[in-house]
Amino acid sequence: MTETQLHQPANLIPELCQSFYRLGWVTGTGGGICIRQGDKVYIAPSGVQKERIKPEHIFVLPYPQSSPSPHTDRVFLRRPPLNLKESACTPLFWNSFDLRNAGSCIHTHSQHAVMATLLWKGPVFTISHQMIKGVRIGGTGAALSYLDTLVIPIIENTPFEEDLRDSMAEAMTKYPDAAGVLVRRHGVYVWGTDWEKAKTQTECLDYLFEIGVKMQLAGLPTVLNPIETTAHLTRLNECFETTMAHQRDDSFHDGYELLSKGTMISPNQQRAEEIILDTGQDVFVLAPTGMGKLPAIMAKTGVTLVISPLCEVENLRRKGVNVVAWTAETDKDERQEIEQDLKSRWPRIRLLYSAWIRSIAREILDNRLHPNIRRDVQKPQPESIGPLYLRVRYPVNLESNARMQDIFDYITLLYQRRNRASSGIVYCRAKVTCDALASFLRGKGLNAKPYHRGISAGILRQTLRSWSAGGLGEPGGVDLVVATVAFGLGIDKADVRYIIHYDLPASFEGYYQETGRAGRDGQVTRALVLIGASLTDCPIQAIKVYPLLLEDAARVRELVSTSNPNRLQDGFDGPSPTQRATSSLDELIQYAENVTTCRHITICQYFGEIVDSNDPEVVEAYCNDMCDACKYPQKTQARAKVLTPHSAIIQREPPKTAQSIPEKKVPIISGQNRQPSVLDDNKRGYPGDSDNALRGHKKAKISVARPLTQETMPFQSEKRLSKPFKPPTKMPKGREPEIVEDEPSVDDVVTTTREVPDGYSESLANSSTSPGNPEPSQVRLQIDALSQQQRAESSGDTTVPLELPGFQVQLENPTSSKVQLTPRMAAFTKLWRGLSSLDLDKSIESAHCKKLRNNAYTASPESASLMPYLCLVLQKDIIIKQTEWLKQSTTWLKDIWAQIQGWMKILLKT
Numbered sequence: 001m002t003e004t005q006l007h008q009p010a011n012l013i014p015e016l017c018q019s020f021y022r023l024g025w026v027t028g029t030g031g032g033i034c035i036r037q038g039d040k041v042y043i044a045p046s047g048v049q050k051e052r053i054k055p056e057h058i059f060v061l062p063y064p065q066s067s068p069s070p071h072t073d074r075v076f077l078r079r080p081p082l083n084l085k086e087s088a089c090t091p092l093f094w095n096s097f098d099l100r101n102a103g104s105c106i107h108t109h110s111q112h113a114v115m116a117t118l119l120w121k122g123p124v125f126t127i128s129h130q131m132i133k134g135v136r137i138g139g140t141g142a143a144l145s146y147l148d149t150l151v152i153p154i155i156e157n158t159p160f161e162e163d164l165r166d167s168m169a170e171a172m173t174k175y176p177d178a179a180g181v182l183v184r185r186h187g188v189y190v191w192g193t194d195w196e197k198a199k200t201q202t203e204c205l206d207y208l209f210e211i212g213v214k215m216q217l218a219g220l221p222t223v224l225n226p227i228e229t230t231a232h233l234t235r236l237n238e239c240f241e242t243t244m245a246h247q248r249d250d251s252f253h254d255g256y257e258l259l260s261k262g263t264m265i266s267p268n269q270q271r272a273e274e275i276i277l278d279t280g281q282d283v284f285v286l287a288p289t290g291m292g293k294l295p296a297i298m299a300k301t302g303v304t305l306v307i308s309p310l311c312e313v314e315n316l317r318r319k320g321v322n323v324v325a326w327t328a329e330t331d332k333d334e335r336q337e338i339e340q341d342l343k344s345r346w347p348r349i350r351l352l353y354s355a356w357i358r359s360i361a362r363e364i365l366d367n368r369l370h371p372n373i374r375r376d377v378q379k380p381q382p383e384s385i386g387p388l389y390l391r392v393r394y395p396v397n398l399e400s401n402a403r404m405q406d407i408f409d410y411i412t413l414l415y416q417r418r419n420r421a422s423s424g425i426v427y428c429r430a431k432v433t434c435d436a437l438a439s440f441l442r443g444k445g446l447n448a449k450p451y452h453r454g455i456s457a458g459i460l461r462q463t464l465r466s467w468s469a470g471g472l473g474e475p476g477g478v479d480l481v482v483a484t485v486a487f488g489l490g491i492d493k494a495d496v497r498y499i500i501h502y503d504l505p506a507s508f509e510g511y512y513q514e515t516g517r518a519g520r521d522g523q524v525t526r527a528l529v530l531i532g533a534s535l536t537d538c539p540i541q542a543i544k545v546y547p548l549l550l551e552d553a554a555r556v557r558e559l560v561s562t563s564n565p566n567r568l569q570d571g572f573d574g575p576s577p578t579q580r581a582t583s584s585l586d587e588l589i590q591y592a593e594n595v596t597t598c599r600h601i602t603i604c605q606y607f608g609e610i611v612d613s614n615d616p617e618v619v620e621a622y623c624n625d626m627c628d629a630c631k632y633p634q635k636t637q638a639r640a641k642v643l644t645p646h647s648a649i650i651q652r653e654p655p656k657t658a659q660s661i662p663e664k665k666v667p668i669i670s671g672q673n674r675q676p677s678v679l680d681d682n683k684r685g686y687p688g689d690s691d692n693a694l695r696g697h698k699k700a701k702i703s704v705a706r707p708l709t710q711e712t713m714p715f716q717s718e719k720r721l722s723k724p725f726k727p728p729t730k731m732p733k734g735r736e737p738e739i740v741e742d743e744p745s746v747d748d749v750v751t752t753t754r755e756v757p758d759g760y761s762e763s764l765a766n767s768s769t770s771p772g773n774p775e776p777s778q779v780r781l782q783i784d785a786l787s788q789q790q791r792a793e794s795s796g797d798t799t800v801p802l803e804l805p806g807f808q809v810q811l812e813n814p815t816s817s818k819v820q821l822t823p824r825m826a827a828f829t830k831l832w833r834g835l836s837s838l839d840l841d842k843s844i845e846s847a848h849c850k851k852l853r854n855n856a857y858t859a860s861p862e863s864a865s866l867m868p869y870l871c872l873v874l875q876k877d878i879i880i881k882q883t884e885w886l887k888q889s890t891t892w893l894k895d896i897w898a899q900i901q902g903w904m905k906i907l908l909k910t
Ligand SMILES: CSCCC(=O)C(=O)COP(=O)(O)O
Pocket: 028, 029, 030, 031, 032, 045, 046, 047, 048, 086, 087, 088, 089, 107, 158, 159, 160, 161, 162
């Protein structure tokens, strides 16, 4: 045979097929090679013994011709006379010609390729620091360098080879640098400018698949390049930049740009980012508060749906991230714009914030996207979460000046101990308290400013700016904001050293979120709640029989229980949002009252974790003397005596009135980890209390004598902490400990005035005073025992079906312009609890699930206490058809997803 004849494709193909057969690349069931020479394409027959193909069996087709679809007639220049059919790969080979101008394409059923697709579960196979020099960029361009990272897309298999055409074309478009496309559980297509280059690259890739598989199985990392310097990503980015140039807004940055601007990436973020990039799969991240959204925008494309009670839009926008929020306040036009963008091929939006997303989420969940869920729970990295010293203070003197002085003393002591001013937040329930306290503290020389919705936006911005830059005590600066709950959404200041709650917060979630704003830099931080105060407008009779704490709680309960009476059930069986809110509040009261259980543990228990608080080792693991209950048990218990019903009785006769009040039922929470609470005692109602006395009046001033058994603690310093800690992660040993100061003394007289709280809807203020609505005291009296279900929820009983609140009632209710923080948080917690309980659900028990649960939960108790912050990452550009997803998924994955969908549907009331 002459040289020319040897290189005649019809002669080459049989010869090559023989050697490919010996390599195990092709068999009678498939695999092969095609060669294009100018305007002719040579293709082998289908379903024959590949090592026995002869030149006369080769088909010749003219090129170009519209992609030869299996369902349309193909044009042939030559058809072998036998009853043969051209390779089923023809339309796939055609992709390489049309999209890469290839001269040849090889398809193998190599087991190395198949194994690679099984071990790399996402849409790409990646490897670096191997012999990838034999692979060309895009299969036909320049050779890759040793320093590059090789990326080969993986598409899902279909029953018929021809049906792979479109997904292969899609992958080739999406990964323009790739020299081949892997087909899961099937093999690989590799192309080159001619058959030699196609063959060399197939050999090179096969080698890389083989070694990659071996490395994976040996537990060795296959990509060593730092993610941000990975060359293929740079090129991918360039490619996407080109593709999306007309759609993208250059004023926005992605994760890499932020990194290049010096944004730090924490270990937890890195982990999430690796999963997103390595697997390329849709990812669900349940992350602790403050982890940061950077991982979500590390992938060059894709939309992240952030389910969070916090909306950090402004903050992220300032950083240049294209982020939008979908809230009750998003108007119709904005919604349309968001929807349009999300439905476009390359959405510009990267982060979509919402606590409840109705139509979008429904569409995503029902029609568009069915993410695989990979459970990869990591212990939070100690260095990413700072130690938080928690304490509850039981002030005896509730007079407002005394309390303000108390706070001043606390802060100045803190400054003295640190030898410098520090950043902090004092949360107050009412705007007027913020104003008064800020001015009090300012008058005493502290850089304090008020922050609430009664202040103009311009001044608030200025305060926020100064506070964000402050913390050093500089003249004219702001070290401390005295704020309502309006402050904090979106703040991201690393060095907040203390959070003080001047009033009892309205919910556990609120308390947790607010304290979570401190110590993001990992340094020791303090959180203090002052409880027992705010006897504003307090019914004297309530004080008589209830402890001071309960009185404060009663006021908050009244607020939360009446915060939006219109939101009551509409087709929902579960407890009303108001019930949920009061339940959360009760848990918070429990937190304050329970002076024998570690506070960190109480928090973890609230969020669903089962913790044996009697086991000293467990307690040490959770707290390590970083709360008052653990560090100073006797003192704390002594201080809390004031909270006991008997000690709190105020030695004063109630005013006599003719009208009597019906006996009060007090809610009982039977939480599984719960200690007995004063609230549990049903007998302790308001027996004999008078209506007038209970009703109270705005601006009423009440003087109350000091309870006889109250104890006043001396204002003294304490030893330095040896092992500071913040939940859920222990402070790493060896870190510089800080001093935790003791309480100042308090006085014994109360004179307070009722204030309208900020952070609650106007309807709240109206509802308690307008005709037809019950008076606050009556509302308080109407509190009923909690339903069975609510108790089950409170106890974390995951066998009880989880109900989600009816957000849509809020969203659709024209009278409700805003969804309040409290129900938002309650709903959010519900979803969070549900998701957290996934692995505990017996109905999805399987070996795999069990293993994951054991690894993730038993070995890592912290994982169950991941904070109420959900980040649902839905990478929109990776859309897996439902049928395919179901086929690939194991049963437990399907069940998990079904559950999430179920909750989301309830959440959205679809
Ligand atoms: C799902 S079709 C199976 C055939 C196959 O995998 C293939 O590679 C096509 O082989 P052919 O014999 O038609 O070249």
